[in-house]
Each structure stands twice: as structure tokens, then as C-alpha cells.
Amino acid sequence: MPLDREKYLELFLSEVDEQLTQLNNLLVSLEGIGADEKTIAEIFRITHTIKGNAAAMGYDVVSEFAHRIEDVFDLLRSRKLDFSQDVANAVFFALDELQKMLMELRKNKVEPEELPEIEKILKKIAMGEGGWESELGKMRMEREAPISDVARVPMRKLDSLINLIGEMLINISKLEMMNVRIGSRNLKDTISHLRRIVSDFQYIIMDIRLVPLASIFDQLPRMVRDIAQQEKKEVELSISGEDIQLDSRVVEKIKTPIIQILRNAISHGIENPAKRRKLGKEPKGLIKISAVREMGMVKIAISDDGAGIDVSKIKKTALALKIATEERLSQMSDEEILNLIFEPGFTTASGTTKISGRGVGMDAVRSELTSIGGTIVVKSKVGVGTTFEIFAPISIAIIKSLLCEVGGNVYAFPITTVEAIRKFLPSEIRRMNGENFFRFEGELVPLLDVGNVLYDKNPDYHSKDDVNVIITNVANRLFGFSVDELLREEDLVVKPLDVLSDVKTVSGASLLGSGDVVLILDISEMVRKASLERMVI
Amino acid sequence: MGKRIMIVDDAKFIRVILTNILEEAGYEVVGEAEDGKVALEKYPKLKPDLLLLDIIMPEMEGNVVLGKLMKDYPDAKVLIISAVGQRLLVDKALKSGAAGYIVKPISPENVLNEVERIIGPPDENTN
Known part of the structure; x- marks a missing residue:
């Protein structure tokens, strides 16, 4: 009785997808900061998990290839190898190859029979042999695809393609139902073949619609600088995860919430430099925005090291606005009470904007996100800071x-x-x-x-x-x-x-x-x- | 009460597969942990009949978890999850009191055989 692979294939693939995104991001940051022990250990752990998961599924070639990448990081971890530009290039190349192997697996339901060519180079690196750099250079040259033929397509055309795929899927299901009566083996095979084609088609369209979060994140440093100047605050902004790709409709929808939260963080979260000095904080406030993929969704965390939100004030306002009764509030945790700021009406009464201003438009922010199947939560500690976590789907179509x-x-x-x-x-x-x-x-x-x-x-x-x-x-x-x-x-x-x-x-x-x-x-x-x-x- | 099992593995994917296999066979998966520390916290609360333990984990190695567990709960029954090439680690675990081991790729048959050998069939004394 072997493992029913079909049943777990999607789960396996979606996990590796996330792990690959993480690996790519970690490698990028490794290139920026140099050989950082913690980052290398984390990369080692992720490649190890990929190896283990593939082994559990019986995908020996994928597991073996992940093992080769893991070997390189084992050497980096024990400082027997320097993280040079060439090593970085080799690993990035290997991750792309791994991605290709998984796409093939997704398409054919069986893993490739052979290890990608880059495997030989990984082996050489792991054995401490030299002379692989020119070989790698050649491989990278060969892979470079001509980029002259890029087309710009209006989004609505892609929307209509998605709708057509929907119609196709519905009609395939109809055919399947008809064939329940007819019972033809040939028809059944053709239908399942058709289903595979449509599913590949769908995959390609979804891929075309993806845009990186950088399309929003890249605008933020300038915006933060301008608002900080207006408010006479000093703010440092740190951003990570901008490579993560989402459906452009989703990106469109999460932009306003992110900006709204940032605005509040600068205006009402971060204290002015004098006050921060008095509190023993760095005069410059820190706002971090980070995106990670988590179980098929994207989590965007926006945190500041400002004043935080006072739960007792939220409680008072919630009572005054009859959003919650005293009895109910007494049964809620602090975190649950904090999240009342997203309730409709929380902001309408006078005075609420004084609560660190966090009430402003927060219900609108949440409904914007829930309308695309996302959500938002807030965590905060008085004097320490506030973190908003936005969860958004990768696609909405x-x-x-x-x-x-x-x-x-x-x-x-x-x-x-x-x-x-x-x-x-x-x-x-x-x-x-x-x-x-x-x-x-x-x-x-x-x-x-x-x-x-x-x-x-x-x-x-x-x-x-x-x-x-x-x-x-x-x-x-x-x-x-x-x-x-x-x-x-x-x-x-x-x-x-x-x-x-x-x-x-x-x-x-x-x-x-x-x-x-x-x-x-x-x-x-x-x-x-x-x-x-x-x-x- | 049916037979109650807890799973410790840093990979969520493996926990999902094992949970499905065990629950389809009628065992009850009462808890999961993604690292040794959480496992040691949860174990005394859940008191499972069997602990499935990954031999290689980032924070605390499987053998360290096993050692601590057997010291406090000498009667604990532990089944090691391993992969090809981890024979030495598995031997060490068996010496420290592990009741058995399975080797990836995970096959429902192997998992269930070992589990049944150690704690018996799922519904020995339930409906």
C-alpha cells in the first residue's frame, strides 16, 4: 500500500512553493548583509525540510537535489566555504532549477527522472573543488532567454480570459455528468485530458496576472519620508518580502489599507524625537513592513516601535459607543478588545480619533480586505509599539x-x-x-x-x-x-x-x-x- | 477511549500526512508539536499512548527530546520517524528506549504496522 500521492501532491507543492519563496528572499538578504549565521541556518533548515518532505512522498530525485543544495549550506554553516558571488549565483540557479522540477511534477504528476545539470556544480562546491565558475557562467548564459518580445496587455483582457476558463470548467463538469449516463471510456479519457489542458491554461493565466509586492512597497519610502516631515517625526522604514508575487487585483486592493496603516503609525504611533529621547528610545522611530507567504496566503506585517494602543481607552470607547457591553468586555482578552477598533461605527462618535488616532477608518480598512477574502488583526503594547497583520489571498479570480x-x-x-x-x-x-x-x-x-x-x-x-x-x-x-x-x-x-x-x-x-x-x-x-x-x- | 497519538515533526506537511493515515485507520491524533520544546510541554498534558518523533529537527534533536522524555516518563512509547541514511541516529534512539522506527518514504502500511505493533489496534476497547 504505497502513499496515495495524488492526495498529498497539491499540499506538497504549495508548501515547496512557499519554501522556495522564503529561500529566494533569504538568499537575497544574505547577499546584502554577507554570511549571516542565523540566515544560513534558516536556509539550511528549509532545504532540509524540502528534502524530508520530498523523501516522505517518495520523490527521490527532488529529495536528492534538495540534498545537494543543503550540502552547500552545510559548508557555509560550518564556515568551510565563503559566500562568494559565484556561490550565490550557483544557488540561485539551483533554486530556479528546483522550481522547474516542481512545475514538471505539477504538470505530469511524476517527478523528472534526472537531476538538473547544475547538480554537478553543487557537488563540486560541496567537495571543495574549484574550477566550476566558468562552467556556471556558461550555463547561465545559455539560460538567458531573449526578452525582446514582451507584450503589455490590459488587465480586463486577462479578466475575460479567467471568465472563459470558468465557463470551460463548468462545461467540462457538464460533460462529465452526461457521461455518467453514457458511460464511454473514450469520452472519459478525453474529458480528463481536456481538464488537464484547461488546468495548465489556468495556471499560465494566473501566472501572467502576478505582480510583485514591490509595485506597492517601492513607493513607500518616499511617502513615509514626506509624512514624517509633515508631522515632524523621524522615521526609519525597513521593508522585506517585496519579491512576493500576488494577483494584480489583490495588490490593487491592499494598497489603500497599507498606506492608511502607515499614515496612522507615523502620525499617532511614533512619538516625536524629543519625547522618544525622554522615554529612553532612539529619537528615530522604526517602522517595519514585512511580507511572507503563509499557507497559501500572504501575510503583511506592519509594525512600529511607537506609543502603542491603550486597551483601557478602547474599552471606554467601545462602551460609550455601545459596541460591546461591560459583561462581554470582561470576558474578552486584551487582544480581542484591541481588535474592536475594526468594528463599524468605532470611529463615528466624537473623541475617538484621540485614541492614538487608530480608530480612523479602520472599519473601512477591514471591509476592503474581507471583500477579497483577506483579513486584518492588530497587536499592541503600550510604550512598545503596534503591529498590524494583513492576510491577503494570492489570487481572487x-x-x-x-x-x-x-x-x-x-x-x-x-x-x-x-x-x-x-x-x-x-x-x-x-x-x-x-x-x-x-x-x-x-x-x-x-x-x-x-x-x-x-x-x-x-x-x-x-x-x-x-x-x-x-x-x-x-x-x-x-x-x-x-x-x-x-x-x-x-x-x-x-x-x-x-x-x-x-x-x-x-x-x-x-x-x-x-x-x-x-x-x-x-x-x-x-x-x-x-x-x-x-x-x- | 481509543488509542491516542501525538506527532512531533518540524515539517507541517509530514504531520498532515501522518495525521491522515492514523485517523483513517481509527486512531485519535490528540496533538502535534513542531519542535522538541513544545513536545515536552504538551506530552504530560496530553498523555498520549504513543509519540511519533522526527529524528532530525532544528531546535532540539529528536534524540535529545527522547532522552529528556524517557527520563521523566520511563513508560513513554516513542516511534521514531527517520529517513534513509540515519541508521546511527536510529540505533542511538532505540538504545535510549524508542519502541520502534519508520523510514521515509512514508507508507501507510509501514506506519500502521509499527503503530499497531507498539500500542495495538485503534479500537481495542472502544466502539
């Missing part, structure tokens, strides 16, 4: 989703929000203070019911043999959602929902091969709706 059925309708959970799927016995669901919970990995996790959140229908867990639960993770908080039936995973082409734009719990819709409409749930809105109506947080 096609969402890999988990389909489920509730009350006869089909709903989709974006796969990036799904942590696990479980079945529970009714007896395993605990009721405390009128809320339901279950145990997951040793923790008590709140259980919500999709039907209940959407249309106030109370779930009857005890009449069932078992309860299907989708466990979601949004900004590192777990929630379970009970559903009637779990269906399957599917790539959904998202159609914006103008009619339902007031229904925040639904972020979009899509069509299934059967012609049925499926609504895509906005999980952070679902959690928010449930926790506002009841007391679960």
Missing part, C-alpha cells in the same frame, strides 16, 4: 474551495481558511454558557453552525448520528462550522455579487457544472457576525 451542503444549498469555504475536517459524535459536543464547543488538538474550539449564522436556524445536533465540522483558521484563531454534508474540493471562478453586496457573510458566487449556484462564504465575516450576535469570541 479563482478560489480553491471546499464545498458543503447546508439546508439544501451549496456553500463554499475558501480552502485557505480550512484547517481540518472532522466528524464528531453529538456526545463530543459540549455546551457551556449556551455556546457549543469541541476538543481539537487539546484545545476547546467554539462550534458555530452555518445554517444558524446565515439564517438563524438552530442546529439539532442530538438527532444526528454524527456532526460534520469544518475547522477554520482565520488569523490564527480556530472555529468549527457544522454543515449538513461535506461535498468535495473544487476550483471556483468567482463572480462578484452586486445584488448581495450587503450580505457581508458571502464574498462571491460561482456556478457548478450542474448549473447550481454556489455561494462563497467570507469566513471572517461569519465569525464576526456570530460573535456579535452571541458572545462567542
Whole structure:
């Protein structure tokens, strides 16, 4: 009984994708700062994990190649090798080759049979042999593709291509259903071949739509400088992760939130130089922006070392604005109270802008992000500083989703929000203070019911043999959602929902091969709706 | 109660595969840890019937975790996750009290055989 590779291939590939991005970023920073021990150790660890994961899948060639890269970093780690420009070039080249191997694996479902040519050079480096530099130079020359034939294409044309792919996928599903009746082996093979072609096509289009975060980040130093000057503050800005690529529509959507948060950080977070000196801080404040890929999403952290946000002030304002009751506030952690700044209406009353000004437009910032399936959280310590974490999807045009059925309708959970799927016995669901919970990995996790959140229908867990639960993770908080039936995973082409734009719990819709409409749930809105109506947080 | 298992591996991917294999067979995965420190904290709270432990981890080597664990909980049952070429490390682990080991690539059959050999079938005394 070998491992069912198909089942884990996507997971494996998406993890390596992230690891490769990390490796590239770490290598870039290594080039900038020179042979830094911690960075080298981190690179070693990541290549080691890739090797191990590939080995677990039985992809021996990929594992072996990762091993070769790991060997080079082993030498760098023990200082037996200098991190020269040539070594850097060789490793960058090797990472590109690894990426190619994985693309081939994604396409053919089997790994390449042979190690890439660069393997010989890695081996020579690891053995301490010289004379590979000119060979590497030749390889790099040969690879350079002519870049004269680049086309500029308006975004809307790419949008319409995505829509056409959606139509194709729907029609392929229709064909599949027809063939259930016909039962032709040939037709079945042709359909699955067609599905593969469309999926490659989709992959290419998605790739074309990607732009690096640098397209926003590059504008920030100048902007920060200007605002700092206006506000008479001194600010140093550090940026990392600008190489990470996102769908250009996503980049468009996260730009305003990032600028808004930066503006607040300079105006109200960072203290003026005199005050900072008095507090024993460096007169120059530090703002860090860093982006990393995390489980199929991008996390952008914006942190300042300024005054921080005072929880007691947030509490007072929340009470005054009737955003939360005293009783509810007493049950919330400081972090949960801080995050009330994103609640609609938090800023409307007079005086709220005085709370380090953080209230300004924060609800707008959050709804901008949730509209594309992202979210935002804040952490802060008085006197130490504030960190905002934005989570954004890599693409918004096609969402890999988990389909489920509730009350006869089909709903989709974006796969990036799904942590696990479980079945529970009714007896395993605990009721405390009128809320339901279950145990997951040793923790008590709140259980919500999709039907209940959407249309106030109370779930009857005890009449069932078992309860299907989708466990979601949004900004590192777990929630379970009970559903009637779990269906399957599917790539959904998202159609914006103008009619339902007031229904925040639904972020979009899509069509299934059967012609049925499926609504895509906005999980952070679902959690928010449930926790506002009841007391679960 | 069914048989309860905890998984310690720095790679999330491996934890997901192992969890799926074990849960499909009917075992209960009660906890995961991505490094030795967390593993040692969680172990006494979860008291699993079996601990699956990666032999190579960045912060604390598998053998160090194993040594600390066996000192405090001599009855702990530990199954080592290893890869080809780690024979010496595995031998050391077996000497320090590991109950068995598996070698990557991970095959459900090998995992389940070893787990069952050490703690028995998943539902020995449940429904």
C-alpha cells in the first residue's frame, strides 16, 4: 500500500512553493548583509525540510537535489566555504532549477527522472573543488532567454480570459455528468485530458496576472519620508518580502489599507524625537513592513516601535459607543478588545480619533480586505509599539474551495481558511454558557453552525448520528462550522455579487457544472457576525 | 477511549500526512508539536499512548527530546520517524528506549504496522 500521492501532491507543492519563496528572499538578504549565521541556518533548515518532505512522498530525485543544495549550506554553516558571488549565483540557479522540477511534477504528476545539470556544480562546491565558475557562467548564459518580445496587455483582457476558463470548467463538469449516463471510456479519457489542458491554461493565466509586492512597497519610502516631515517625526522604514508575487487585483486592493496603516503609525504611533529621547528610545522611530507567504496566503506585517494602543481607552470607547457591553468586555482578552477598533461605527462618535488616532477608518480598512477574502488583526503594547497583520489571498479570480451542503444549498469555504475536517459524535459536543464547543488538538474550539449564522436556524445536533465540522483558521484563531454534508474540493471562478453586496457573510458566487449556484462564504465575516450576535469570541 | 497519538515533526506537511493515515485507520491524533520544546510541554498534558518523533529537527534533536522524555516518563512509547541514511541516529534512539522506527518514504502500511505493533489496534476497547 504505497502513499496515495495524488492526495498529498497539491499540499506538497504549495508548501515547496512557499519554501522556495522564503529561500529566494533569504538568499537575497544574505547577499546584502554577507554570511549571516542565523540566515544560513534558516536556509539550511528549509532545504532540509524540502528534502524530508520530498523523501516522505517518495520523490527521490527532488529529495536528492534538495540534498545537494543543503550540502552547500552545510559548508557555509560550518564556515568551510565563503559566500562568494559565484556561490550565490550557483544557488540561485539551483533554486530556479528546483522550481522547474516542481512545475514538471505539477504538470505530469511524476517527478523528472534526472537531476538538473547544475547538480554537478553543487557537488563540486560541496567537495571543495574549484574550477566550476566558468562552467556556471556558461550555463547561465545559455539560460538567458531573449526578452525582446514582451507584450503589455490590459488587465480586463486577462479578466475575460479567467471568465472563459470558468465557463470551460463548468462545461467540462457538464460533460462529465452526461457521461455518467453514457458511460464511454473514450469520452472519459478525453474529458480528463481536456481538464488537464484547461488546468495548465489556468495556471499560465494566473501566472501572467502576478505582480510583485514591490509595485506597492517601492513607493513607500518616499511617502513615509514626506509624512514624517509633515508631522515632524523621524522615521526609519525597513521593508522585506517585496519579491512576493500576488494577483494584480489583490495588490490593487491592499494598497489603500497599507498606506492608511502607515499614515496612522507615523502620525499617532511614533512619538516625536524629543519625547522618544525622554522615554529612553532612539529619537528615530522604526517602522517595519514585512511580507511572507503563509499557507497559501500572504501575510503583511506592519509594525512600529511607537506609543502603542491603550486597551483601557478602547474599552471606554467601545462602551460609550455601545459596541460591546461591560459583561462581554470582561470576558474578552486584551487582544480581542484591541481588535474592536475594526468594528463599524468605532470611529463615528466624537473623541475617538484621540485614541492614538487608530480608530480612523479602520472599519473601512477591514471591509476592503474581507471583500477579497483577506483579513486584518492588530497587536499592541503600550510604550512598545503596534503591529498590524494583513492576510491577503494570492489570487481572487479563482478560489480553491471546499464545498458543503447546508439546508439544501451549496456553500463554499475558501480552502485557505480550512484547517481540518472532522466528524464528531453529538456526545463530543459540549455546551457551556449556551455556546457549543469541541476538543481539537487539546484545545476547546467554539462550534458555530452555518445554517444558524446565515439564517438563524438552530442546529439539532442530538438527532444526528454524527456532526460534520469544518475547522477554520482565520488569523490564527480556530472555529468549527457544522454543515449538513461535506461535498468535495473544487476550483471556483468567482463572480462578484452586486445584488448581495450587503450580505457581508458571502464574498462571491460561482456556478457548478450542474448549473447550481454556489455561494462563497467570507469566513471572517461569519465569525464576526456570530460573535456579535452571541458572545462567542 | 481509543488509542491516542501525538506527532512531533518540524515539517507541517509530514504531520498532515501522518495525521491522515492514523485517523483513517481509527486512531485519535490528540496533538502535534513542531519542535522538541513544545513536545515536552504538551506530552504530560496530553498523555498520549504513543509519540511519533522526527529524528532530525532544528531546535532540539529528536534524540535529545527522547532522552529528556524517557527520563521523566520511563513508560513513554516513542516511534521514531527517520529517513534513509540515519541508521546511527536510529540505533542511538532505540538504545535510549524508542519502541520502534519508520523510514521515509512514508507508507501507510509501514506506519500502521509499527503503530499497531507498539500500542495495538485503534479500537481495542472502544466502539
